[in-house]
Amino acid sequence: MPLIRKPAPQPEPAASADWHTLAAQLQSGTPDERWSAARALADAPQSAPALSDALATQTDPRLREAIFTSLARHNNEPALHVLLHHLRTDDASLRSGALGAMALMPDMIMQRLDALLHDQDPDIRIAACDLARHIPAAATLAAILATEPVVNVCAATIDVLADIGTPAECAALTACGNRFPNEVFLSFSIKTAMERITSRDGA
Numbered sequence: 001m002p003l004i005r006k007p008a009p010q011p012e013p014a015a016s017a018d019w020h021t022l023a024a025q026l027q028s029g030t031p032d033e034r035w036s037a038a039r040a041l042a043d044a045p046q047s048a049p050a051l052s053d054a055l056a057t058q059t060d061p062r063l064r065e066a067i068f069t070s071l072a073r074h075n076n077e078p079a080l081h082v083l084l085h086h087l088r089t090d091d092a093s094l095r096s097g098a099l100g101a102m103a104l105m106p107d108m109i110m111q112r113l114d115a116l117l118h119d120q121d122p123d124i125r126i127a128a129c130d131l132a133r134h135i136p137a138a139a140t141l142a143a144i145l146a147t148e149p150v151v152n153v154c155a156a157t158i159d160v161l162a163d164i165g166t167p168a169e170c171a172a173l174t175a176c177g178n179r180f181p182n183e184v185f186l187s188f189s190i191k192t193a194m195e196r197i198t199s200r201d202g203a
Helices: 018-028 031-043 045-057 061-074 077-087 092-103 106-117 122-132 138-144 151-164 167-179 184-202
Strands: none
Touching: 018 031, 018 045, 031 045, 031 061, 045 061, 045 077, 061 077, 061 092, 077 092, 077 106, 092 106, 092 122, 106 122, 106 138, 122 138, 122 151, 138 151, 138 167, 151 167, 151 184, 167 184
């Protein structure tokens, strides 16, 4: 009769409170403990609020980077909500980190892109243009050029279209220039973008 081996014991699922312990460590541990906790919380999608709280109180760049990486790995609505919140702060480091993390969540951003491009805050609209670079969403950006009232937002849109646009967007670029005939720098940006698009299309 063959020997039947006893099944190897399977690891127990992590206790539901484990992520709470990590969240506490994220606030009060040593620098290395906080960093390790931030990385470990990448596997706890429910920890987005705790990671957000840590971003508000922890200023170490290495730790913030780990937190943003974990939020990007969550790739869910709570994480995106946290990132959008920090995208609106006055802290340039937080804004930059949030934007970088959101760029790693293209599917989530695609669902919110139109709303971000129509946000009341021009700075958010500019950030949305940069995010569109990673999707990419050239046609969506071209449509924005028809109505966007702020020249700097138009400039940001044109800058991205120079990288991802196709000949299909050239008409929108020309129309944008006609809307702002006295903005010399915008006319130059449009001319440069169209040259790059044409060159890329003919390559």
